[in-house]
Amino acid sequence: MEKKLKFIDPHIHMTSRTTDDYQAMSEAGIVAIVEPAFWLGQPRTQVGSFQDYYSSLVGWETFRASQFGIKHYCTIGLNSKEANNEALAEQVVELLPLYLHKENVVGIGEIGYDDITEAEDKYFRMQLDLAKEMDMLVQVHTPHRDKKAGTIRSMEVCLEHGIEPSKVIIDHNNEETVKEVLDRGFWAAFTIYPKTKMGNERMAAVVEQYGSKNIIVNSSADWGVSDPLSVPKTASLMLKKGIAREDVVKTCYQNALDAFGQTGVMKESDWSNASGVDQRELFHDNSVLRGQQPKVDGDKIV
Numbered sequence: 613m614e615k616k617l618k619f620i621d622p623h624i625h626m627t628s629r630t631t632d633d634y635q636a637m638s639e640a641g642i643v644a645i646v647e648p649a650f651w652l653g654q655p656r657t658q659v660g661s662f663q664d665y666y667s668s669l670v671g672w673e674t675f676r677a678s679q680f681g682i683k684h685y686c687t688i689g690l691n692s693k694e695a696n697n698e699a700l701a702e703q704v705v706e707l708l709p710l711y712l713h714k715e716n717v718v719g720i721g722e723i724g725y726d727d728i729t730e731a732e733d734k735y736f737r738m739q740l741d742l743a744k745e746m747d748m749l750v751q752v753h754t755p756h757r758d759k760k761a762g763t764i765r766s767m768e769v770c771l772e773h774g775i776e777p778s779k780v781i782i783d784h785n786n787e788e789t790v791k792e793v794l795d796r797g798f799w800a801a802f803t804i805y806p807k808t809k810m811g812n813e814r815m816a817a818v819v820e821q822y823g824s825k826n827i828i829v830n831s832s833a834d835w836g837v838s839d840p841l842s843v844p845k846t847a848s849l850m851l852k853k854g855i856a857r858e859d860v861v862k863t864c865y866q867n868a869l870d871a872f873g874q875t876g877v878m879k880e881s882d883w884s885n886a887s888g889v890d891q892r893e894l895f896h897d898n899s900v901l902r903g904q905q906p907k908v909d910g911d912k913i914v
């Protein structure tokens with residue numbers, strides 16, 4: 613029998629998800645994830661709310677993932693929607709350098725445009741300068757309205773700020789944007805939503821047409837209707853449709869590792885050499901258990 617496929621979901625907001633999701637993701641073969649900083653639905657009014665959120669992305673959430681055998685990384689940034697609260701945005705941008713060197717931070721994200729306002733443009737550019745200065749990767753959120761123009765503009769602004777296309781992951785692509793993104797040498801990530809927008813049937817068709825080079829599949833699962841198993845489900849559909857296993861591995865695992873691993877923070881040995889789950893562990897006196905028997909992988913070896 614062929615070896616079971618491993619997956620990386622390089623865009624998922626686990627802060628909004630449950631331990632059942634972690635359990636199901638782990639069982640489906642997801643070994644590593646990237647959680648970009650984003651908005652929470654409820655607009656934040658204080659810089660302290662951002663600070664605690666970023667702290668949780670480099671602390672508690674990383675621990676929580678580890679309790680289910682998943683390696684958690686994140687990108688830190690000021691999202692485009694909240695860039696429009698300029699008084700607050702100013703303070704948030706000052707916080708970023710404090711977090712960008714934390715252990716599991718693989719880049720600046722998700723940043724870019726939402727409504728393409730002046731304030732969004734200002735803070736996008738400011739964070740691109742920071743990425744350039746700190747030699748970091750950039751995870752770009754492209755707008756859902758005016759998708760094609762917004763995507764092209766996002767890439768042009770990255771180039772204007774001297775960022776190499778290979779250091780930029782352009783997210784939320786569709787059939788209209790993919791060619792431009794690939795032609796310019798950027799990474800083209802696709803978010804697979806369960807019922808609307810980009811579905812996994814359409815994703816399989818994109819891979820049939822464009823191949824697997826620089827194409828990355830993610831779920832962007834968050835507090836809205838979304839599916840944390842989008843990556844493994846898309847992989848299984850692609851295999852069923854006769855897409856080569858090699859292309860499935862690239863789009864659902866290897867390309868995410870090649871893209872986000874460029875700075876050396878994310879490496880395959882982080883999960884291939886991991887010692888396994890030990891749910892007896894605590895984070896600031898907290899565990900994920902509520903009286904259950906802790907799962908301890910180490911017991912099998914000792």
Ligand SMILES: [Zn+2]
Nearest residue numbers: 648650722832
């Ligand atoms: Zn997102």
